[in-house]
Amino acid sequence: MTAKFLTKYFCNTNTDKWSVKDQNYFFSNLSDLLRMGFSIKNCLEFLQVVHPSDSKRYQEFVRKLSGGESFPKTLRPVISEDTYYQILIADQHGDLVDALGNLGNLNSMKTKQRKQILALLEYPMFLVGFLIVMMVGMKIFIAPELASMGGTDNSLTQKLFNFALVVMMVLFSIVGFIGFQKYHNYSLINRINVICRLPIIGKTYQTYCHYYFAFNLAYLIESGMTLGEICELLMEYNRNSIMFQIGKELKRRIWSGSNPNKFIKQNIFLPRELELFFQKGNEPKKLGQELRAFSNMKYQELVRRMESLIMLIQPILFGIVGIIIVGMYLSILLPMYGSMKEVTG
Known part of the structure; x- marks a missing residue:
């Protein structure tokens, strides 16, 4: 699951999808061009000229837009589901330019x-x-010599070690x-809760979820939608x-008449601050602005947590290397020690 999260976060294994680098280029430039007054179609035609390596894909986007397809649906084949819904919500209910700028920043951070x-x-x-290479060399050249030096005790010890x-x-x-089967049978909501509780990466993934949901919810509430209307839209x-x-x-x-705040408390991938924001009873526009500010804070926290996570990589790897070295020394010294005991005995 750890590898899955890192793979999902940093790269895309599906060859039909855009890489993080491509998404960074596209979203950043598209956001800048839209701020300059270009239409989406004009932006795509411009990028087709300045980025010829992806010209066929941009041509396909323009063709689909001209055929009446929405912009988010046009991009859907080349982006992740999370990114698609972020663009869809911003396009229908929020500020598309701002959303594209945020996606560009997020992908720029991923690339870095x-x-x-x-x-x-x-x-x-x-x-x-x-x-x-050293272990292979020891297995080929040194292990046979040590085996010839050792006696019955060493052979028995080796067999017991192999059995253990x-x-x-x-x-x-x-x-x-058993753990995989249990995880596989969970609902999607419970799976995300499990990932958020994992050691090392759990808090980072939880922060990403807090940013993602606060960012999208801000646009929906700011557009004047009620909680019931938001549920209908998500359905x-x-x-x-x-x-x-x-x-x-x-x-x-x-x-069922249940308090929605209980749902927030029961699921750690949803920020607890949502409950406080809703209890304040502010008008939708102000509440949306507060959620957008909160999502920006979570984005900054996500950057810090990812930096801390990256800094753990080298110490963990060096620890693994140290364990391997100790194991190699023991594999040489223990048989020699056993042989010396036989000689002195």
Whole structure:
């Protein structure tokens, strides 16, 4: 799950989707051009000229727009579902230029952090590669010599060690399989709650969720929509999306007479501050502005948390390298120690 989050955050494994770098270029430039007074169609035609490597894709966008397709739907094949709904909500109920600018900033941060991660990985990965070569060399050249020096005790010790290793691997596999099955049977809402509780990455993912939902909710409320209308809108989205699931659950609670604030308390991926904002009873426009300011604060917190997460990469890798080195020394010294005991005994 950790790898899944990092993969989702930093890159896209689907070749039909735009890379983080491409999205950064597109959203940043499109936002700037729209602020200068260009129409969306004019922006795409301009980008087609200045970015010829993606000209066919821009041509396809222009063709779809000319055919009456909405701008968010035009982009949907090349962007993630999260990004699509962010653009859709801003296009229908908010400030599209502001939303595109925020997406450009977010993708710019991702690009910068990806470069940082690659730079931090260079030396540890070199050490890991060097250690793998050493381990292979030890297995081929040194292990046979140590085996010929050792006696029955060493052979029995090695067998017991191998047996214990196999038992541990089987136990870890069983626990992992049970955990995966349990996670797979959870609803999408519960899955996100689980990810938010994970060690190391959980708080960072939770902060991203807080930013994402506050950002989108700000536009919907600022446009004058009630909570019931927001639920109806979210129910029109993809059934497998988190936005649909939230709308469905909130609608159920409203119909049953339950307090929607309980839903916020029960799900840690939703910011608790939402409850306080709603209790203040401000007019929709002011409440939307407050939520937008709150989303900006969460964005800054997300940047700080990602920086801290990146700084953990090298210490963790060096710790793994240290464990490998200790294991290599033990694999050499323990058989030698056993042989020396036999000689002195």
